[in-house]
Amino acid sequence: MKGKMSTNMGSIVIDRDVLAKYAGTAAMECIGIVGMASVNVKDGVARLLKKENAGRGVNLYVVNNKLKIELHIIVAYGVSIRAVAQNVLENVRYKIEEFTGLEIETINVIVEGVRIMDED
Numbered sequence: 001m002k003g004k005m006s007t008n009m010g011s012i013v014i015d016r017d018v019l020a021k022y023a024g025t026a027a028m029e030c031i032g033i034v035g036m037a038s039v040n041v042k043d044g045v046a047r048l049l050k051k052e053n054a055g056r057g058v059n060l061y062v063v064n065n066k067l068k069i070e071l072h073i074i075v076a077y078g079v080s081i082r083a084v085a086q087n088v089l090e091n092v093r094y095k096i097e098e099f100t101g102l103e104i105e106t107i108n109v110i111v112e113g114v115r116i117m118d119e120d
Helices: 016-028 051-057 081-100
Strands: 003-007 010-014 033-040 045-048 058-063 066-076 103-115
Touching: 016 033, 016 051, 016 058, 016 066, 016 081, 033 051, 033 103, 051 058, 051 066, 066 081, 081 103
Parallel strands: 066 103
Antiparallel strands: 003 010, 033 045, 033 066, 058 066
């Protein structure tokens, strides 16, 4: 499904994949996030996605022109999961609503794993 807005000059249609990538990138900007997770339903195993595949860790639904977003994330070991999840919620909501003009109905953050950050 696509997000659609009408203006006095015509319609704006945003593809679901664009919205998902935008939401995934906004989530990965947050401190404490190692990356987005791709979950293998068959095995139940979460896999860390690279930045260019951030949209694959997002399930996004458009219902009555409102977005329902589900973010699958991997957090860094030792951070407050609650604080990181709250930061992700606020950042994704702000960026999607501000830059696309679409309304968000719900955002769910699913923590799929914890990783120790490499200190190089």
